[in-house]
Amino acid sequence: MKADIVIVGGGPAGLAAAISAAKEDKSLDILILERDNELGGILNQCIHNGFGLHTFNEELTGPEYAARFEEQLDGLGIRYMLGTMVLDVSSGSVTAINSKEGVFKVNCGAVVLCMGCRERPRGALNIPGLRPAGVFTAGTAQRLVNIEGYMPGREVVILGSGDIGLIMARRMTLEGAKVKCVCELMPYSGGLKRNIVQCLDDFNIPLLLSHTVIDIKGKERVTSVVIAEVDERSKPIPGTEQEIACDTLLLSCGLIPENELSRSAGVEINPSTNGPVVNESFETSIPGVFACGNVLHVHDLVDYVSEESGRAGRSAARFVKNKATAEGPVIKIRNGNGVRYTVPSFVRVNELSDDLVIRFRSGNVYKDSYIKVLFDGETKLSRRKPIITPGEMEQVILKKEDLANTPSEILIEIAER
Numbered sequence: 001m002k003a004d005i006v007i008v009g010g011g012p013a014g015l016a017a018a019i020s021a022a023k024e025d026k027s028l029d030i031l032i033l034e035r036d037n038e039l040g041g042i043l044n045q046c047i048h049n050g051f052g053l054h055t056f057n058e059e060l061t062g063p064e065y066a067a068r069f070e071e072q073l074d075g076l077g078i079r080y081m082l083g084t085m086v087l088d089v090s091s092g093s094v095t096a097i098n099s100k101e102g103v104f105k106v107n108c109g110a111v112v113l114c115m116g117c118r119e120r121p122r123g124a125l126n127i128p129g130l131r132p133a134g135v136f137t138a139g140t141a142q143r144l145v146n147i148e149g150y151m152p153g154r155e156v157v158i159l160g161s162g163d164i165g166l167i168m169a170r171r172m173t174l175e176g177a178k179v180k181c182v183c184e185l186m187p188y189s190g191g192l193k194r195n196i197v198q199c200l201d202d203f204n205i206p207l208l209l210s211h212t213v214i215d216i217k218g219k220e221r222v223t224s225v226v227i228a229e230v231d232e233r234s235k236p237i238p239g240t241e242q243e244i245a246c247d248t249l250l251l252s253c254g255l256i257p258e259n260e261l262s263r264s265a266g267v268e269i270n271p272s273t274n275g276p277v278v279n280e281s282f283e284t285s286i287p288g289v290f291a292c293g294n295v296l297h298v299h300d301l302v303d304y305v306s307e308e309s310g311r312a313g314r315s316a317a318r319f320v321k322n323k324a325t326a327e328g329p330v331i332k333i334r335n336g337n338g339v340r341y342t343v344p345s346f347v348r349v350n351e352l353s354d355d356l357v358i359r360f361r362s363g364n365v366y367k368d369s370y371i372k373v374l375f376d377g378e379t380k381l382s383r384r385k386p387i388i389t390p391g392e393m394e395q396v397i398l399k400k401e402d403l404a405n406t407p408s409e410i411l412i413e414i415a416e417r
């Protein structure tokens with residue numbers, strides 16, 4: 001089989017990348033390979049609204065947002081195969097399997113990795129206790145309630161205050177469950193402020209910061225969990241234990257980009273994001289292999305996924321047309337004080353067709369601080385922010401002409417007052 005560009009994964013990242021590549025060059029043959037039986041990725045189970053304010057200037061549900069992309073595919077001649085799992089990726093081909101073709105290979109000019117991320121399960125969290133039924137990741141519970149039509153439980157404790165956990169606190173409450181509390185190990189929430197207000201405060205659900213679950217009880221089914229306050233080293237503080245009766249524990253303790261394919265292809269991975277290291281065009285360390293969306297770094301808003309994936313798709317189309325890798329100056333982008341990572345990691349000035357958007361997350365909560373951009377040690381931009389938290393992705397946008405003098409290094413840091 002042959003295609004100009006193969007997109008691995010048909011979630012919002014894959015759809016946006018395919019559409020922008022097709023708009024960049026209508027003659028390209030673009031093929032999306034999706035392991036699920038429908039396109040749309042995680043959006044299919046996100047039936048609440050709040051999606052699309054940036055991209056479509058409207059408040060949509062997850063499936064409505066995905067449908068806006070899906071309805072463009074036919075008109076642009078984009079092909080897709082469902083129920084098709086990609087097994088292997090290299091710079092000139094992709095190997096996949098489905099029930100009709102068996103194992104097959106697609107030779108291609110470029111590949112865009114859009115596999116999204118998965119949730120951290122109980123096994124990765126080392127929670128002591130028994131192994132009864134009733135412990136779910138928040139995303140599994142979301143799928144059970146919103147797609148399968150099952151209630152995972154009636155009395156719920158949620159561990160972790162990531163956005164999926166916050167959204168599920170509200171969802172379970174609306175479905176008639178009693179959500180007793182959300183425990184968060186860190187002294188700050190991992191989710192967006194708007195979700196804390198709309199999903200917890202509006203329903204009087206307590207958010208217990210610096211708390212964790214230290215025991216799960218119940219033989220067949222969860223009957224209670226024991227929670228405790230933790231110190232600054234995340235160790236439970238003796239004497240603060242509380243046993244909470246419940247039949248369900250939901251885990252919302254972080255997302256892991258799905259990079260098994262990227263790793264086995266030899267793509268360089270950034271240990272801070274667990275996603276590929278990319279340049280300004282979202283190209284990985286393997287020429288012709290691009291990455292975008294949650295497989296690259298965990299996003300808080302799908303609008304940012306779409307915008308970034310649009311750029312990745314355009315870059316893949318240009319790569320197929322021009323082939324040659326750009327020559328010329330390369331600027332390294334480094335994360336300084338308070339910044340956990342940056343995407344991209346470096347920029348090839350001659351390849352920059354637009355403004356340069358640098359996205360990052362802080363490693364802690366900072367109040368009344370400045371986001372600073374330094375070119376070779378000299379402050380180029382300083383923006384005051386009342387609050388910066390790890391739960392909210394930050395960005396700085398640099399104009400192409402700002403980079404005309406080509407510093408050798410751009411440093412992004414957070415400076416406290």
Ligand SMILES: Cc1cc2nc3c(=O)[nH]c(=O)nc-3n(C[C@H](O)[C@H](O)[C@H](O)COP(=O)(O)OP(=O)(O)OC[C@H]3O[C@@H](n4cnc5c(N)ncnc54)[C@H](O)[C@@H]3O)c2cc1C
Nearest residue numbers: 009011012013035041042046085086115116139293294302
């Ligand atoms: C459980 C969960 C719930 C979420 N809920 C919300 C929410 O309520 N609100 C919100 O704003 N954001 C939510 N998010 C964040 C949301 O994932 C992103 O904003 C967005 O969906 C990321 O898009 P994506 O295309 O990168 O990934 P995804 O939407 O995850 O899409 C990835 C696609 O790749 C496919 N795939 C993976 N590996 C392969 C392979 N080897 N072969 C073929 N196909 C493959 C998957 O089946 C999937 O369809 C949630 C995330 C998760 C994990």
